[in-house]
Amino acid sequence: MLYIIGLGLGDEKDITLRGLEAVKNCEKVYIEAYTSLLSFGLSSNGLSTLEELYGKMITLADREMVEERADVIISEAREFDVAFLVVGDPFGATTHTDLVVRAKQSGINVKVVHNASVMNAIGLCGLQLYRYGETVSIPFFTETWRPDSFYEKIQRNRTLGLHTLCLLDIRVKEPTLESLCRGRKQYEPPRYMTISTAIEQLLEVEQARGAFAYGEDTTCVGFARLGSEDQMVVAGSMKQLQAIDFGPPLHCLVIVGKTHPVEDEMLGFYTLKETSDHALQ
Numbered sequence: 001m002l003y004i005i006g007l008g009l010g011d012e013k014d015i016t017l018r019g020l021e022a023v024k025n026c027e028k029v030y031i032e033a034y035t036s037l038l039s040f041g042l043s044s045n046g047l048s049t050l051e052e053l054y055g056k057m058i059t060l061a062d063r064e065m066v067e068e069r070a071d072v073i074i075s076e077a078r079e080f081d082v083a084f085l086v087v088g089d090p091f092g093a094t095t096h097t098d099l100v101v102r103a104k105q106s107g108i109n110v111k112v113v114h115n116a117s118v119m120n121a122i123g124l125c126g127l128q129l130y131r132y133g134e135t136v137s138i139p140f141f142t143e144t145w146r147p148d149s150f151y152e153k154i155q156r157n158r159t160l161g162l163h164t165l166c167l168l169d170i171r172v173k174e175p176t177l178e179s180l181c182r183g184r185k186q187y188e189p190p191r192y193m194t195i196s197t198a199i200e201q202l203l204e205v206e207q208a209r210g211a212f213a214y215g216e217d218t219t220c221v222g223f224a225r226l227g228s229e230d231q232m233v234v235a236g237s238m239k240q241l242q243a244i245d246f247g248p249p250l251h252c253l254v255i256v257g258k259t260h261p262v263e264d265e266m267l268g269f270y271t272l273k274e275t276s277d278h279a280l281q
């Protein structure tokens with residue numbers, strides 16, 4: 001059996017009882033470490049916190065292992081129970097659907113244990129799930145690669161009066177060119193996009209496209225470290241949020257569409273006038 005288990009968003013305490021029971025019964029435990037991040041990170045310290053709690057060794061699975069060597073995980077699951085842990089919910093990132101499909105096609109039983117995902121945590125600012133449009137991803141721009149397909153999607157959402165959840169890029173562990181040339185894979189440290197960078201890129205694209213999908217004065221909500229003790233939620237214009245230091249990752253951003261009066265009341269609790277305490281729960 002292959003168990004795909006969501007860990008929630010905060011720390012080691014957010015696993016469900018159902019998930020914990022499954023992990024404890026599995027012979028091998030993998031953790032996926034490239035689509036999200038627990039508040040304590042997945043450094044060796046973070047990993048040993050989890051290992052201690054589960055009473056199991058955990059194998060850190062990078063993108064290459066999950067996407068190119070999924071058959072190893074699947075063939076192990078043919079022999080014994082395997083747990084594959086995902087921060088957030090297993091289906092909060094498209095990539096894990098592929099693992100489920102491949103396992104099922106190989107005749108392996110798959111059991112999914114759900115947990116909180118960024119997709120439901122954003123509701124805490126009072127914007128209602130059914131008033132959200134299509135979610136977009138904002139990738140890191142480079143000198144030569146500045147993809148902007150998110151622009152039309154945001155424009156469409158805003159024309160319909162809908163809110164847009166923007167997921168911000170995570171660049172994890174690319175081997176440096178130099179290390180590859182020397183024949184030894186050495187990885188770059190991960191990069192996590194901040195709200196400030198996301199807004200800078202969004203405004204750059206608006207300036208280039210000029211269709212007034214949004215602008216400096218558009219109301220947004222910035223979220224940092226949702227689910228952790230020091231989570232931060234602030235509502236304000238793009239320009240205002242760009243100037244705020246939201247601290248360590250992960251961050252995401254919502255571009256607010258047309259609001260219902262109840263949404264306005266809730267958003268009021270997070271607007272910038274009361275910034276003495278951003279870490280509203």
Ligand SMILES: C[S@@+](CC[C@H](N)C(=O)[O-])C[C@H]1O[C@@H](n2cnc3c(N)ncnc32)[C@H](O)[C@@H]1O
Pocket residue numbers: 009035036037086087088089090091092093094116117118119166167168169170223224225226227250251252253
């Ligand atoms: C692929 S998505 C979500 C994956 C995760 N499995 C889930 O269900 O939440 C990853 C993106 O969601 C956002 N995100 C995830 N967790 C977050 C958190 N705790 N606080 C703020 N943003 C978060 C970030 O923008 C991050 O790059």
